[in-house]
Amino acid sequence: MDKNRSGGAMRAETAVVGAGASGCMAAVSAALAGCGVTLIDANDKIARKIYATGNGRCNLTNLHMAENCYHAGGGEDLSAFFARFSVEDHMRFWEERGVLLHDRQGYVYPLTDQASTIAEAYEKILRQLGVRILLGERVTSVKTQGNGPGGRFEVRTDKGSVIRAGKVILAGGGMAGPQYGCSGDLYRIAGELGHTVVKPLPALVPLLSGDKTLKASAGARCDARIRLCLDQREAAAERGELQMTEKGISGIPVFQLSAQAARALDRGVKVEAVIDFLPDMDEETWKREKDRRLGENRNCMLGTFFLGLVNRKILDMILRRRGLQAENKASKLPDEVLSGILEDMRAVPVGITGTAGFRQAQVTSGGIPLAETDGNLQSLTCRGLYLAGELLDVDGICGGYNLQWAAASGWIAGRSAAAAQDQRHKE
Ligand SMILES: Cc1cc2nc3c(=O)[nH]c(=O)nc-3n(C[C@H](O)[C@H](O)[C@H](O)COP(=O)(O)OP(=O)(O)OC[C@H]3O[C@@H](n4cnc5c(N)ncnc54)[C@H](O)[C@@H]3O)c2cc1C
Structure with missing residues (x-):
């Protein structure tokens, strides 16, 4: 019997909803910390949006970082997050895994100048780390179920899958680029778990x-x-x-x-x-x-x-x-x-x-207030729930800043979820 299945449901220490830039990084960071991870995405391939970034070249990050490169709806200072996962950390992450980078006047791209390099590298790393990947399944609900067997959360998909998980990381993006799978579903799901949503508006848009x-x-x-x-x-x-x-x-x-x-x-x-x-x-x-x-x-x-x-x-x-x-x-x-x-x-x-609307927008302004999470991006309204990426009310200017935020917030959420799991096992 699959030891990760019980009574028809799959089990995961951490379930990550959304395999975009932030969800992939969250899954990698939790798995590197020894956590069993299930990553779920509505698209039939990983990191679908990444293929379209930077006009197909993926502007991954930027050597010039300043406070005014980001807007957080509550006026929050993001420097503590970037101190935990900096531009240098992000670049090192890729270069240590054989994805070489180069910069043009501070704008950092993969050396191949192909966004597909980053998307395919995520897939390779996730598979090497043994992350279980469910593609083509849209998460329809995330419910808490006390501290019952298999974990605190029950995640359900439109294909009938049920995943019981100790921690859940919501990384489903905002509403920008619905053609890449972003529907804003996770605003509703996060709302059911106690969160509010600052009205999402298109940004980086004509x-x-x-x-x-x-x-x-x-x-x-x-x-x-x-x-x-x-x-x-x-x-x-x-x-x-x-x-x-x-x-x-x-x-x-x-x-x-x-x-x-x-x-x-x-x-x-x-x-x-x-x-x-x-x-x-x-x-x-x-x-x-x-x-x-x-x-x-x-x-x-x-x-x-x-x-x-x-x-x-x-x-x-x-x-x-x-x-x-x-x-x-x-x-x-x-x-x-x-x-x-x-x-x-x-x-x-x-x-x-x-x-010109969400279809032509690169990013969403608005989303779940950062103030509804702690410094580890754990929800303040629902213990064991973490949030990352564009789903949060943080948007950057053009130039690699949004992928830097996706990577940093994903890394922090993944690492924190895994550490909390460790803690629970020790108790
Ligand atoms: C055309 C374009 C070009 C861009 N170029 C750049 C660039 O060069 N540099 C830069 O920094 N930023 C760029 N951006 C912005 C950047 O891509 C995003 O900010 C970043 O990808 C956000 O990452 P994310 O993981 O939060 O969300 P996304 O990458 O949007 O991923 C969210 C994932 O969640 C999945 N999902 C959503 N709801 C569900 C659900 N209910 N069940 C299962 N799965 C779900 C979606 O299918 C999607 O795959 C660009 C954006 C676009 C549209």
């Missing part, structure tokens, strides 16, 4: 606008500085490659501002992105350039008059906002209008009406 003139610039990519204004006050700014879309704005600088924008929109605050398409131009050079342009022969079309300053599609969009076209004659317009068009290039205000 922003939408109702501004019809943006259509003229769709497809343009350019270096820009974007100021995020909330109720007309500048709240943050980012510089980088901006991508104009039919319905709004995208690209890394937009992603970096998106969580803040999504939270503000949810509070009913007016959100605007003010774009400077000439971010390198200092005031003095700009003034000289404007004076020179206004002093030039105007016997040409606007497209020619403004040539060489901004991407042509961006110019079309700026002109359209004033009811003009590139084919209009510059000589027909007074100085104030020509000067106004030049000013627009430094500050185009784009009203933001929403985000």
Whole structure:
């Protein structure tokens, strides 16, 4: 008889729900500490989302770590977690297991530049450690059952499996990327075990606008500085490659501002992105350039008059906002209008009406408050329950920060669950 089965139910010292970045790391860390682990995922393969990360290259972590790289809903300081599993620990973890890494300006990737390397390495390590893996099974309930035989928890799946476990680690992610298996199920399951949920919102996501003139610039990519204004006050700014879309704005600088924008929109605050398409131009050079342009022969079309300053599609969009076209004659317009068009290039205000939603989001802002766990990520409302990864109300900016959080929180939850198990066996 399978000594892990009793009365039709499987037994595990620790059951990990979710085999994404945090669940895989939690299972590895608990198994390395000698704990018998069962890892369950609704997908039919391990670490499904990891294959899609970093445009297929997996930006695993980042050498630059600072407090403002993360947002925790309760304003919690995450440094104690990263002191227990740092960027260096994360990199060492992989390199000791033969997964070599390299960095580009601090952004760390596997040396192969293939996200599949990380996903396949997780699978190899988990199998070497003897972790029992149940794939294609969605966990539908996690119930406590006192200290009965086989453990405190009973985990049930939609395929009829029942797992009795002493500890449970919930690592089912948030709602970002439902195409990778994230449905937000675990919010309900954690709720049944006493937790609350801060409203999940899409983050690291394109922003939408109702501004019809943006259509003229769709497809343009350019270096820009974007100021995020909330109720007309500048709240943050980012510089980088901006991508104009039919319905709004995208690209890394937009992603970096998106969580803040999504939270503000949810509070009913007016959100605007003010774009400077000439971010390198200092005031003095700009003034000289404007004076020179206004002093030039105007016997040409606007497209020619403004040539060489901004991407042509961006110019079309700026002109359209004033009811003009590139084919209009510059000589027909007074100085104030020509000067106004030049000013627009430094500050185009784009009203933001929403985000592109969870399907296009890389991460979830919101989730289970970190304050509902202790320093070991054990639930304060349900003893023996641990939480890790994106399921918690922690989100990072772009650049490897979310996978660093998934790995660190997974490592801590796994290690703590295993240590608590040890303790129970000693008692
Ligand atoms: C396109 C894309 C690119 C990204 N690129 C990067 C990057 O380069 N660098 C970076 O740092 N971050 C990146 N991220 C974010 C990062 O991937 C996530 O923050 C991270 O994977 C979260 O890990 P997690 O384990 O908490 O959740 P997930 O990786 O989402 O895993 C959760 C797992 O739980 C499973 N699950 C959920 N509910 C159940 C249930 N009821 N029963 C069983 N299983 C369940 C899901 O199937 C899923 O496999 C990217 C995200 C996306 C979508």
